Amino acid sequence: xxxxxxxxxxxxxxxxxxxxxxxxxxxxxxxxxxxxxxxxxxxxxxxxxxxxxxxxxxxxxxxxxxxxxxxxxxxxxxxxxxxxxxxxxxxxxxxxxxxxxxxxxxxxxxxxxxxxxxxxxxxxxxxxxxxxxxxxxxxxxxxxxxxxxxxxxxxxxxxxxxxxxxxxxxxxxxxxxxxxxxxxxxxxxxxxxxxxxxxxxxxxxxxxxxxxxxxxxxxxxxxxxxxxxxxxxxxxxxxxxxxxxxxxxxxxxxxxxxxxxxxxxxxxxxxxxxxxxxxxxxxxxxxxxxxxxxxxxxxxxxxxxxxxxxxxxxxxxxxxxxxxxxxxxxxx
Numbered sequence: 001x002x003x004x005x006x007x008x009x010x011x012x013x014x015x016x017x018x019x020x021x022x023x024x025x026x027x028x029x030x031x032x033x034x035x036x037x038x039x040x041x042x043x044x045x046x047x048x049x050x051x052x053x054x055x056x057x058x059x060x061x062x063x064x065x066x067x068x069x070x071x072x073x074x075x076x077x078x079x080x081x082x083x084x085x086x087x088x089x090x091x092x093x094x095x096x097x098x099x100x101x102x103x104x105x106x107x108x109x110x111x112x113x114x115x116x117x118x119x120x121x122x123x124x125x126x127x128x129x130x131x132x133x134x135x136x137x138x139x140x141x142x143x144x145x146x147x148x149x150x151x152x153x154x155x156x157x158x159x160x161x162x163x164x165x166x167x168x169x170x171x172x173x174x175x176x177x178x179x180x181x182x183x184x185x186x187x188x189x190x191x192x193x194x195x196x197x198x199x200x201x202x203x204x205x206x207x208x209x210x211x212x213x214x215x216x217x218x219x220x221x222x223x224x225x226x227x228x229x230x231x232x233x234x235x236x237x238x239x240x241x242x243x244x245x246x247x248x249x250x251x252x253x254x255x256x257x258x259x260x261x262x263x264x265x266x267x268x269x270x271x272x273x274x275x276x277x278x279x280x281x282x283x284x285x286x287x288x289x290x291x292x293x294x295x296x297x298x299x300x301x302x303x304x305x306x307x308x309x310x311x312x313x314x315x316x317x318x319x320x321x322x323x324x325x326x327x328x329x330x331x332x
Contacts, residue, residue, distance in 0.1 A: 003030040004033065004266070007034075011219060023263070024259075035291070041296055048315050050300065050303075051321065051329065052300055052301075052318060053300070053323055055277075056322060060109070062084055062096060063081050063086055063111055063112040064087055065113040070116050075177055080241075090127065090128040093110070094128045097132045101138050106323050106332070107323060108141070109142075109164070110141070110143065112143075114178075117146065118178060118182060120144060122154075122155065123154070126158050127158075129159070130158040134159070139323070139327060141163075142155060142160045142162065143166075152196070152199070153198075156194075161200050162328070165187075165190065165204050166187075167206050168210060168221060169184050169219070170184065170217025171184060172211070177211070188227070188228075195229070202231055203232045204230050205234040205236060205326075206234075208238065209252030232326060234274045234275075234325060237252055237279040237288070238252060251280040251284075252280075254288045258291040258292060261292050274300065277302060290306065293311050300325065
């Protein structure tokens with residue numbers, strides 16, 4: 001308990017570098033205590049269930065900018081846009097979503113590349129988003145980037161179900177990885193605009209290790225989102241992706257990832273927390289998934305078979321859904 005109390009005191013004093021250093025320097029006993037505390041928080045606040053999400057082709061991703069992105073962020077460099085379905089015009093988005101609905105798909109993630117202000121060009125698509133909601137059964141998860149008040153209000157009035165929003169808690173990381181002169185406060189402002197809109201569910205995403213694989217700003221990001229009362233929190237972890245400027249870097253270690261997950265569980269005892277699809281694979285995927293379960297997550301996208309086995313042994317029932325992990329269960 002002494003270690004947990006120290007961490008919580010430091011968060012109140014300085015939710016950034018002091019906490020990160022304490023987490024990084026903790027010994028095995030303190031790490032085990034952190035996991036045990038987080039697991040107990042989960043047990044006190046949630047049923048013993050692990051929700052597992054498998055979006056596949058039933059919940060595809062759509063890019064409204066095709067493969068174009070003005071920022072070419074260092075951790076993506078447009079790579080992930082090429083894996084999405086393209087719908088660069090409102091009409092094409094309508095035709096794509098009408099087809100998905102006719103085929104019985106559950107929903108879709110609508111995303112795309114950023115402009116120079118780290119925003120997506122949603123304005124011309126908003127009438128179509130409203131049309132999709134009024135004429136199909138699709139769940140719409142909108143990945144917005146930064147927004148102004150006007151766009152936030154329009155998205156809410158269009159009836160979008162979920163807003164997925166990336167939050168970065170460190171100014172240097174924003175400038176280094178995105179190449180833009182923005183601050184964590186800019187992200188909080190956008191989140192506040194979105195929360196004050198009629199968008200039904202607000203789901204902040206935090207990428208652990210975004211600062212070139214190092215922990216920096218994750219605790220600050222968690223503290224930033226407290227004020228908007230998130231419906232779900234999605235935690236991701238940096239993947240050093242091929243053909244990007246950071247392809248040769250090491251990702252954060254499973255224990256580093258787990259420390260942030262455990263702190264999220266402690267800071268948000270009653271908010272569902274998900275381990276998202278963007279996380280390192282290969283030899284460390286099993287360890288990440290198993291430790292995340294021990295740290296108290298509620299949901300996970302495409303868990304490894306060994307992680308499911310561990311969850312069952314830990315007394316958790318397994319529920320499976322064909323959706324993205326940012327989707328509230330009441331929508332399914």
